[in-house]
Amino acid sequence: MKARVRNPRVLIAIALAVAFVLIAGAYLFSDVIAEAWDLQTNLKVRICGNGVVDSEEVCDDGTINNDGAYASSTDIRRCNPDCESFGPYCGDGILQVRFGEQCDDGNNVNGDLCSESCQEEPPVPPRAIGSPPRGSVPQQPLPPGTIPSELLTKVVLQGKAYPNATVNILLDGQPFGTVLTDSNADFLFASTNVTPGTASFSFNAKDRYGTQSITTTDVFNVVQSAVTTVANIFLPPTMAVKPATVAPGGLILLSGQTVPNAHVVTAIDSSAASSSLAADADEAGDWALQVDTGSLDVGDHSAKAYFQISDLIKSGFGKSVSFTVGTAPSGSCGQPDMNGDGKVNLVDFSIFLLSWETSDAPADFNCDKTVNLADFSIMLFQWTG
Numbered sequence: 510m511k512a513r514v515r516n517p518r519v520l521i522a523i524a525l526a527v528a529f530v531l532i533a534g535a536y537l538f539s540d541v542i543a544e545a546w547d548l549q550t551n552l553k554v555r556i557c558g559n560g561v562v563d564s565e566e567v568c569d570d571g572t573i574n575n576d577g578a579y580a581s582s583t584d585i586r587r588c589n590p591d592c593e594s595f596g597p598y599c600g601d602g603i604l605q606v607r608f609g610e611q612c613d614d615g616n617n618v619n620g621d622l623c624s625e626s627c628q629e630e631p632p633v634p635p636r637a638i639g640s641p642p643r644g645s646v647p648q649q650p651l652p653p654g655t656i657p658s659e660l661l662t663k664v665v666l667q668g669k670a671y672p673n674a675t676v677n678i679l680l681d682g683q684p685f686g687t688v689l690t691d692s693n694a695d696f697l698f699a700s701t702n703v704t705p706g707t708a709s710f711s712f713n714a715k716d717r718y719g720t721q722s723i724t725t726t727d728v729f730n731v732v733q734s735a736v737t738t739v740a741n742i743f744l745p746p747t748m749a750v751k752p753a754t755v756a757p758g759g760l761i762l763l764s765g766q767t768v769p770n771a772h773v774v775t776a777i778d779s780s781a782a783s784s785s786l787a788a789d790a791d792e793a794g795d796w797a798l799q800v801d802t803g804s805l806d807v808g809d810h811s812a813k814a815y816f817q818i819s820d821l822i823k824s825g826f827g828k829s830v831s832f833t834v835g836t837a838p839s840g841s842c843g844q845p846d847m848n849g850d851g852k853v854n855l856v857d858f859s860i861f862l863l864s865w866e867t868s869d870a871p872a873d874f875n876c877d878k879t880v881n882l883a884d885f886s887i888m889l890f891q892w893t894g
Contacts, residue, residue: 577589611629
């Protein structure tokens with residue numbers, strides 16, 4: 510004979526447990542999707558040493574040839590290790606005495622008093638056989654197996670954070686270095702202490718008010734014996750909210766810091782509402798936005814923001830903040846962290862089930878005097894696992 514479960518509370522607990530698994534799975538999956546949408550789309554990775562002249566590069570002759578060595582003509586000039594200029598060459602209009610140039614008129618043409626090889630015309634009296642060119646400095650050969658410093662693997666990181674802030678840089682989750690931003694919130698960090706291959710760099714900072722930013726992560730390939738430059742690393746705006754609880758129709762103030770004079774776009778609960786919620790940062794990077802909660806439902810809400818300077822220069826969304834729209838007196842509503850351990854997980858869910866469809870205040874998160882699916886949704890929203 511099959512046993513039957515007759516206790517309605519047990520049936521409700523089982524149903525809620527199943528619903529929890531399904532909703533939590535959907536919630537986590539949607540969070541992954543949201544994070545994917547928030548990824549930066551304007552990150553620029555420039556490889557100096559791959560033989561391809563990328564955007565903002567002047568030249569790139571490949572890892573071996575980007576040594577900035579002297580060239581005897583314009584046609585065979587060598588690129589510098591940073592791919593932003595050429596090394597010295599005959600025909601650059603600069604007299605390179607240490608490389609044996611007697612003249613340099615900016616071309617490689619004979620018959621104009623300076624030959625195609627940067628020698629005076631008519632020729633000067635020959636020097637003694639075996640002697641170095643006048644003014645030249647003998648070049649010392651490198652020890653066997655030595656890699657010239659300009660050919661070392663190097664990473665250059667460029668981006669924006671907050672004015673005069675310290676940006677923390679992590680490599681594969683471990684502290685790697687710090688760099689100070691300037692008054693325009695720009696930073697530049699370079700290091701040769703990297704291993705070629707796939708690398709995960711993360712960045713975070715605090716604004717001048719002590720508010721911690723979100724941690725952004727960029728994964729890219731570090732090319733051996735080349736300069737890998739990653740630009741447009743943008744930390745989103747920081748955000749604080751006051752007050753944390755407001756009566757329906759009341760005003761809340763969202764504020765923080767970002768890139769000076771940037772346009773800050775704020776989203777309440779979803780990006781669909783972001784078009785009408787915007788503010789401009791001042792010259793110090795401070796921004797503030799006053800929000801009328803009259804159009805918001807009673808309950809918990811969240812807000813997050815990104816900055817935009819142009820169509821091509823904008824950040825992803827920053828860390829979200831939470832606030833509550835409600836009329837109940839402070840302290841009369843419960844919190845999803847029911848056991849007060851700083852986490853919202855299965856322990857709190859088990860306690861919550863015991864108050865299902867009652868008016869138990871500790872489990873009544875939205876203060877409507879009934880513990881139901883609305884409170885369950887609030888718990889899921891603040892779920893930490």
